[in-house]
Amino acid sequence: MTALLDDFLSGDPSRVLHATWETIASRDIAVLRPLVPAVPRIRRATEALDLGGIIYANRGHLDHALDKLAQFDAGECWCAGYVGILTFDPKKEEAVDHVRIVSTSEPGWSMTYQCECVVCGLTFDVEQGDHHFMWWKWVPRGAIRPLPKR
Ligand SMILES: [Zn+2]
Structure with a gap:
């Protein structure tokens, strides 16, 4: 156990x-x-x-x-776990080499990010919002991919 x-x-x-x-x-x-x-x-x-x-x-x-x-x-890629939860900060995910931030809107409390999973290459549109605390909504551009074999 x-x-x-x-x-x-x-x-x-x-x-x-x-x-x-x-x-x-x-x-x-x-x-x-x-x-x-x-x-x-x-x-x-x-x-x-x-x-x-x-x-x-x-x-x-x-x-x-x-x-x-x-x-x-x-066998889904790790990035599947970004969908349906509001706690993954793109900047922190980039800092640990889980994603690459491809582009952002004008920085601010409300802004968007385009992120690419460094494991499978899937792109996500991420909306950042502030409602009592900062949140991020991750939406994949396409289907979740399998975790590549290494
Ligand atoms: Zn992935």
């Missing part, structure tokens, strides 16, 4: 959310692979938990983490 799996199954909302964010951020196959077969157990162990969330329900973030495990299991 991995540490993250322990957290997911702990029944403790703060530990579940820790595992949720670690899973959403991770591209480590050794971390993710053991979690894949445990998704049904994680769903059962978390379905009655109150995960809170002030502006956006944390339940949605847990669902995103479990969707990411399904995408990983299906």
